Amino acid sequence: MVNHDVVFVGAPIEEGAGRRGCVMGPDAYRTAGLAENLQALGHRVTDIGNLQPEDAHTEKVPNGTVKNFHTVAGWTRSLYKTASELGQKAVFPVYLGGDHALALGTVAGQSLAANRLGKPLFVLWLDAHSDFNTFDTTESGNLHGTPLAFACGLKGFDGLLGHPLSHPVAPRNVEILGVRSIDPKERELLVDCGAGVRDMRMIDEMGIPALLAPFLERVRAANGLLHVSLDVDFLDPGIAPAVGTTVPGGATFREAHLVMEMLHDSGLVTSLDLVELNPFLDDRGMTARLMVDLTASLFGRRVFDRPTRSF
Numbered sequence: 001m002v003n004h005d006v007v008f009v010g011a012p013i014e015e016g017a018g019r020r021g022c023v024m025g026p027d028a029y030r031t032a033g034l035a036e037n038l039q040a041l042g043h044r045v046t047d048i049g050n051l052q053p054e055d056a057h058t059e060k061v062p063n064g065t066v067k068n069f070h071t072v073a074g075w076t077r078s079l080y081k082t083a084s085e086l087g088q089k090a091v092f093p094v095y096l097g098g099d100h101a102l103a104l105g106t107v108a109g110q111s112l113a114a115n116r117l118g119k120p121l122f123v124l125w126l127d128a129h130s131d132f133n134t135f136d137t138t139e140s141g142n143l144h145g146t147p148l149a150f151a152c153g154l155k156g157f158d159g160l161l162g163h164p165l166s167h168p169v170a171p172r173n174v175e176i177l178g179v180r181s182i183d184p185k186e187r188e189l190l191v192d193c194g195a196g197v198r199d200m201r202m203i204d205e206m207g208i209p210a211l212l213a214p215f216l217e218r219v220r221a222a223n224g225l226l227h228v229s230l231d232v233d234f235l236d237p238g239i240a241p242a243v244g245t246t247v248p249g250g251a252t253f254r255e256a257h258l259v260m261e262m263l264h265d266s267g268l269v270t271s272l273d274l275v276e277l278n279p280f281l282d283d284r285g286m287t288a289r290l291m292v293d294l295t296a297s298l299f300g301r302r303v304f305d306r307p308t309r310s311f
């Protein structure tokens with residue numbers, strides 16, 4: 001098994017979500033033993049602590065619907081800078097969220113880094129939502145519903161970075177898996193841009209391997225880098241209640257672990273977001289522990305490695 005130099009980047013942003021609590025996410029992962037679990041698998045872990053948002057308060061607010069624009073823009077800039085630096089090093093960054101607005105910075109930064117390394121970036125978006133709204137289409141104004149559209153270079157994100165996005169992700173390199181809630185306007189944007197969308201019905205009818213294996217094969221054939229963005233609401237709320245945007249009918253325990261084990265087997269994943277964990281809504285840490293277990297599967301843990309434990 002490949003041993004990675006894993007770097008934890010805490011991003012306690014909660015201003016992109018509609019309710020408070022994601023600020024506690026990074027520390028919940030630490031408390032649930034994320035570092036210890038990866039170290040037990042032979043990986044080296046460095047936790048650089050929590051980032052701070054840059055100051056973006058002079059930017060013009062794009063419209064009256066968008067919420068907490070200056071704070072989210074500040075986080076986007078600091079995460080973009082960190083991700084573009086880490087993405088060029090021989091390390092495996094794990095971004096501890098924080099709500100999904102953190103991916104405004106991480107995906108764009110990893111994409112810039114991939115370009116500098118001369119490789120295409122692919123993105124696997126594990127989420128109940130497609131997060132493909134723009135500042136113009138968002139109805140809630142919560143910017144955690146926009147990062148994938150921004151990363152793909154859609155227009156209407158002026159002022160977020162302070163400069164145009166130089167290296168967007170090619171939409172055909174994006175695969176959204178597990179989706180079961182899309183707004184009408186973002187559906188149009190998604191269809192137009194050509195990103196891969198695999199909804200829960202497809203998982204029901206075809207199963208995870210038939211959907212995920214062809215995507216991984218495309219990443220491999222292109223000698224690409226793969227960024228995985230794991231939203232807690234990808235999972236069924238019955239096993240993962242600690243998220244502010246639950247949608248019934250999510251991925252089961254077994255489906256989610258299968259995704260992670262296939263990702264590990266592929267050896268293709270180079271960076272990871274863990275987002276939308278809201279510990280304030282958790283039930284005795286069960287969601288934080290599940291996210292830690294899923295991450296351990298992504299880093300190579302097998303059933304054989306798991307000590308039996310009672311629940």
Ligand SMILES: [Mn+2]
Pocket residue numbers: 100127128129131144231276
């Ligand atoms: Mn999301």
